[in-house]
Amino acid sequence: MKFLHTSDIHYGAAPDANRTWGRERAKAIKESFGRIIEACVYEKADCLIISGGLFDGRPTEDEVREVNEAFAAIPDTRVYVIAGENDPVFSSSPVCTFRWAENVIYNTDKEFNSLYLSDIHIEIVGASNDRNRFDTDRLTDAKPVQGCASILVISNSQADESMMPENFTYIALGGDHKPYVKRGGCLVNCGSPEPICADDTGKHGYYVGEIDDESRKLTALKFVTLPTVRYITLSVNVTPASTEADVIRNLKREMTSRGSENIYQIKLNGLCKPEEDFVLEDLTREFKISKILNFTRPDYDYMQLSREHPSDMVGFFVKEMNREDISELDRKAMNFGINALLKTADERK
Amino acid sequence: MKLIDIKIDGFGKLNDRYIGFDEGINLVTGHNEAGKSTLHACIRAMFYGMERAKGVAALTDEFSRFKPWKGNKYGAVMRIENEGQIYAIIRDFYKDPVGCTVYNETSQEAVPFAEGFLRDALCGMTEIAYDNTISIGQLRSSAEDAVAAELKKYIINMGTTGNRSLNCEEAKKYLADQKRSLAEDIVPSAARTMAANAGEIKNIEKEIDAPEYISRINELEDEKKAAEQILREKTAEANALCEGIRTDREKLKETGSETSGKAVNDEKNFQTVLNEYREEASSNAVARNRVIYIVFLGFALLCACGAIYCYVTKAFADYIIFCAAGCITGLIPGIIFLVLCISAKNRLEKKKQALSGLLKKHIGSGEIADSAIRKVKTKLEQTKELAFDVEKREKQLEDLNRENEIMTDRNNELDSNIIIQKQTQSELMEKLNRLNTLRRENEELAAAIERNDKINDDIEAIDIAAGTIDELAARLKDSLGVFLNKEASGYINRITGGAYDSISIDDSMEVFINTSEKTVPLEQLSSGTSDQVYMALRLAGARLVQQDGDRLPLILDDSFVNYDGERLASTLKWIADEYKGQIIIFSCHNREKKIMENEEIRFRNIEL
Numbered sequence: 001m002k003f004l005h006t007s008d009i010h011y012g013a014a015p016d017a018n019r020t021w022g023r024e025r026a027k028a029i030k031e032s033f034g035r036i037i038e039a040c041v042y043e044k045a046d047c048l049i050i051s052g053g054l055f056d057g058r059p060t061e062d063e064v065r066e067v068n069e070a071f072a073a074i075p076d077t078r079v080y081v082i083a084g085e086n087d088p089v090f091s092s093s094p095v096c097t098f099r100w101a102e103n104v105i106y107n108t109d110k111e112f113n114s115l116y117l118s119d120i121h122i123e124i125v126g127a128s129n130d131r132n133r134f135d136t137d138r139l140t141d142a143k144p145v146q147g148c149a150s151i152l153v154i155s156n157s158q159a160d161e162s163m164m165p166e167n168f169t170y171i172a173l174g175g176d177h178k179p180y181v182k183r184g185g186c187l188v189n190c191g192s193p194e195p196i197c198a199d200d201t202g203k204h205g206y207y208v209g210e211i212d213d214e215s216r217k218l219t220a221l222k223f224v225t226l227p228t229v230r231y232i233t234l235s236v237n238v239t240p241a242s243t244e245a246d247v248i249r250n251l252k253r254e255m256t257s258r259g260s261e262n263i264y265q266i267k268l269n270g271l272c273k274p275e276e277d278f279v280l281e282d283l284t285r286e287f288k289i290s291k292i293l294n295f296t297r298p299d300y301d302y303m304q305l306s307r308e309h310p311s312d313m314v315g316f317f318v319k320e321m322n323r324e325d326i327s328e329l330d331r332k333a334m335n336f337g338i339n340a341l342l343k344t345a346d347e348r349k
Numbered sequence: 350m351k352l353i354d355i356k357i358d359g360f361g362k363l364n365d366r367y368i369g370f371d372e373g374i375n376l377v378t379g380h381n382e383a384g385k386s387t388l389h390a391c392i393r394a395m396f397y398g399m400e401r402a403k404g405v406a407a408l409t410d411e412f413s414r415f416k417p418w419k420g421n422k423y424g425a426v427m428r429i430e431n432e433g434q435i436y437a438i439i440r441d442f443y444k445d446p447v448g449c450t451v452y453n454e455t456s457q458e459a460v461p462f463a464e465g466f467l468r469d470a471l472c473g474m475t476e477i478a479y480d481n482t483i484s485i486g487q488l489r490s491s492a493e494d495a496v497a498a499e500l501k502k503y504i505i506n507m508g509t510t511g512n513r514s515l516n517c518e519e520a521k522k523y524l525a526d527q528k529r530s531l532a533e534d535i536v537p538s539a540a541r542t543m544a545a546n547a548g549e550i551k552n553i554e555k556e557i558d559a560p561e562y563i564s565r566i567n568e569l570e571d572e573k574k575a576a577e578q579i580l581r582e583k584t585a586e587a588n589a590l591c592e593g594i595r596t597d598r599e600k601l602k603e604t605g606s607e608t609s610g611k612a613v614n615d616e617k618n619f620q621t622v623l624n625e626y627r628e629e630a631s632s633n634a635v636a637r638n639r640v641i642y643i644v645f646l647g648f649a650l651l652c653a654c655g656a657i658y659c660y661v662t663k664a665f666a667d668y669i670i671f672c673a674a675g676c677i678t679g680l681i682p683g684i685i686f687l688v689l690c691i692s693a694k695n696r697l698e699k700k701k702q703a704l705s706g707l708l709k710k711h712i713g714s715g716e717i718a719d720s721a722i723r724k725v726k727t728k729l730e731q732t733k734e735l736a737f738d739v740e741k742r743e744k745q746l747e748d749l750n751r752e753n754e755i756m757t758d759r760n761n762e763l764d765s766n767i768i769i770q771k772q773t774q775s776e777l778m779e780k781l782n783r784l785n786t787l788r789r790e791n792e793e794l795a796a797a798i799e800r801n802d803k804i805n806d807d808i809e810a811i812d813i814a815a816g817t818i819d820e821l822a823a824r825l826k827d828s829l830g831v832f833l834n835k836e837a838s839g840y841i842n843r844i845t846g847g848a849y850d851s852i853s854i855d856d857s858m859e860v861f862i863n864t865s866e867k868t869v870p871l872e873q874l875s876s877g878t879s880d881q882v883y884m885a886l887r888l889a890g891a892r893l894v895q896q897d898g899d900r901l902p903l904i905l906d907d908s909f910v911n912y913d914g915e916r917l918a919s920t921l922k923w924i925a926d927e928y929k930g931q932i933i934i935f936s937c938h939n940r941e942k943k944i945m946e947n948e949e950i951r952f953r954n955i956e957l
Contacts, residue, residue, distance in 0.1 A: 018793070057788055058784050060782065061774075090554070090557065091562070092560075092562030092564070094564065096563070307468060307473075307475075309475065313821065316825070317821060320817055330813065333809075336527070336807075336811050340527070340814065343520075343523055344522075
């Protein structure tokens, strides 16, 4: 039997809502969800497994209806959903009282329960998350009972591979936005189909798997990348010789070659010329830059400074503050002081 | 550290010159263009190298000014003694970059870090400090009031920063501006808002756990649909029943027996009438029996016969008896009987009429016949049954209507329940939306808090920097005060031959020269005394900078130009006594020479 595995869709989310590309992101999330639904038809999937995170937090009735409509449009695919860490189930949740389409099984039970789909000979064991932290002790309750191929569905981003039970054909994990595969494909955290925040770098998509009824083993697993905007972190190492123009030029080149539609986070490291200020304002107008982290430090040669100013404030100041084990805070203070003293020295001259 | 000698290959107007120095006082004399300043500049260049400016400034920088007039060598070798060892400092100014080598002649090896060595040999003194302390020129300007101002500026800067060109008030203002612009980016009370939001989130989550928020709309609507269907059916039923009742009621109205009671009565009544008639008819039969008449007639006749006999026989007594008997047994009963018969006949007739009337009423013809009677009986029974049936149905209808009413009420209740549920659900949706909003707000606030923290770190660092500057300034000011009080005062005392005792500085940075009796502000000193004070301070400053180092050579370059003869003498004497290190005096006069010879101060004369 063939199945699609996805999770952490965050349907309805609006990441970077206060940035210029915010609305695109919200739309992209819904579109990727649509693509997965289409893929169920295209791949003739018997089953679509959503291991948590279908919604972004607490869904509105409209969102539940939209999603159900999408599910209802693929009546030949059984859709199995659990509530994840970020969209936990609670007693009055519209998800619990909603009349889902016939092919949808939204398992709202917090205890592990087993569902046997006789027409495709598959047993699905899963449990939803409530507001409390995932209790890993519960995993001992997760056991296949039917004797046919079985899939375990859970949402827990802190999952430790060693705690996962061994006797399932496939473990569909959710909770972590980035995809990873363990146990040769039998334990898969499929990740979000769309990156949700700046930390979700790398590729995103969904998994398609095949299970053989007879041998009860996973016979195929492939990752389908979804064409989407990426979050990319660029690290720039500056030197005392770098100017703001250099840095801007390099970054522009890099961001253009990687794609100006992507969203960038820029980290600046290293020692820079003390007067150099990396504002990078031009870049924020041309490209999508979500954050600029400036970890550069001014390149003062403290030894030289205290040599050049042995009997004046700069020298005294450096001598006073510069120690072997100087703390980060004191170093910053020293740099601020030196900068101020040197800058105002010129004025008096 | 002492200068031993200097061999100049080429430096300005000096070319291929050798000059040796003594360890005590050296007097370098010569007319104005002999090259004394050049020599002094060369010594300085040997210590500190030469500045080479770029661009337009290169035309007038030091390097250009002292380019050798003759020959193609630009450099010198200067030998010094430092801590018991003899070193040769070798510089070639044409080499670019200009460097220097230092060679330890005593141990016969090159000194690896020449620049560092020189710095140490000069007790870490920078060029600027050198210019301000051991290399003593004149008090810069010669205009009277400017002298005092210059002196004061010198004193204050020596005290606060040690270096004239730095001013920490400006630096602190710079830091304050930086701090202010950083603080503008802080999001105020971000943490508090976030905590408040978290509290609200928790409350709302608890609220939505209440069972009333679990939506029962689907069930209720199903229930309502089913109930409405039933109600519809039942109402149809009731309507049909009503219809039937109405038709039958009309039928009943026609018969005249509108209630079952009446019908029963009618039936009973008919039966009674019928029975009475029948009874009457049968008893009449008896009455119609003629035999009785005959009997009575017989009796009457007998009696009449008797009576007649008696009459005839004139047995009046028996006649009466026979008449009486005849009346009694025949006439009177016969009359009575006749009356009875007639009344019975009347009765029968009446009964017959009654029955006939009823028959006519019910079947239209009054003819009394068994078939007719049967018909009427059947009709009455049917009517009775119909009446009962109608009444039964009417009761059913009543019950049904009542049931339907109850059901309608229940349906209305369901409706209002559904409305309430919908309201609750929309409340729930509002709460869920609020939760989402709060969550997103908190995400942004978390980012803001991170930024705030970073800004606060920077602000803290700025505060530390400003605080340290303040601390240092205070310390230096204190040490200036100490310096002025201890060191400089002594010098002033001695250099002015006791005319002044001490020098002090108050909180508003006003400087005073004091005697035991009065306090004189700096501005009021004569220029000559100012010169001496300046000299004293330079010396004190030189000592301060050297601390415990080996005494550096004091270089007095045309320092005494403004001194009068007497002051010059006392100052020279004082310097010779006071300063134990090497002293090099540059002068274009002979005055110094003469005075030192007179005072028997040992010195070496170098003529350029």
